[in-house]
Structure formats: structure tokens, C-alpha cells
Amino acid sequence: MNNRLRVLRAERNWSQAQLAEYLEVSRQTVNAIETGKYDPSLPLAFKIGKLFGKPIEEIFFPDSGRAAKS
């Protein structure tokens, strides 16, 4: 799954540590989500959506390889 988390965070000039604090997760978790190494749980995805004021489908989307298969 891909996401726009890094872009959205950069637009607000937040560091990974700041975003991690807002989301009550570790900085490692934010980094792993941004680099696509970890897909967040649904509750965390909704929390991210709420923080950025966007629906989750505007932040997270399937990568092209998986989308083609489904």
C-alpha cells in the first residue's frame, strides 16, 4: 500500500517525531508507514485521516501492482 503521509507531513512542516507524538506512536512507526514498509491498522489509519482532515482513501491507496491484480 502506498500513502501520501510524507507529503502531508512536509506541508505542515512537522518532523516525524512530532507526527509520532500527535498519533501516539513511535517515530519508527511513522517512518515505516512513510516508507511503505508497514501498513497501519484501520484505527491508526483513521487517526491519521482525522489529524490531516482527510478521508483515508485520500492518504492511503493500493500500489499499482496490487491494484492490477484485484
Added chain:
Amino acid sequence: MQTPAHSGPSWSLLVVLSLLFLLSYGAARALLELVAAPPLRVASALLPIPFFALWLLTIIRGIRELDELERRIQLEAVAFAFLLTLILLLTLSLLEIAVTLPPEDLSYRHVWPFLPIFYFLGVTIARRRYQ
């Protein structure tokens, strides 16, 4: 104030309880060398259990306070350690059938120290995966 979800376990408490557990285990081993009466020997063997229970409860409580990625890392590490220990035990049992192993140097009670080693190896591998 509410504790943040990613605060994790109290590491200082965990270190103290780990030391207490190891000390109680050492004391149990020493007592087993000293006492001969069966009830006392059984009591000595059971001595580390309360410390182990405290240690276990602290770890479980700590895991519940970890954030979701760290919980996944812990799960992968525990699975890695468990399966690797299982392989070690299976191999040891086959080797015992194949040849006579020296019980003082290579027996099942020598296997358990490998479990924490495999666990820390599993944590390292899983952490690297999500870096």
C-alpha cells in the same frame, strides 16, 4: 496524565525483575546442592516461580503499552525464537538417537539459554526490516 500509547514497558523495573529472577534461579540451584530432604528440594526448585510470575506480568503489561508496529516486531521475534528453539530441540533429539551425547555438556537443560539469544536475534532482524 494519561501515559502515551507508545511508552512501552518500564525498562528499569524489567531489569530489576530480571536480576531478581536470575538471582532466585541461582539461589535455587545452590539450595539444591545443599539440601537433601525431598520437600525442601521441591520448595527450592519452586523458589524462582513468584519472581518469574512478576517478570512475566511486567512484560505482558509492557507489551500492551507498546505501539502497533513494536507489537508486531515483538510477535515476529517471539515466533522466530520459538521456532528456532523447536528446531534446536528436534535436532538434539535426533542426535541423541544417532549418537550418545554427553549429558553434562549437551542436554535439554542447556537449550533454554538459547531462547533469549534467539529472541534478541529475532528483535534485531524484525527491527531492521521495518527501518
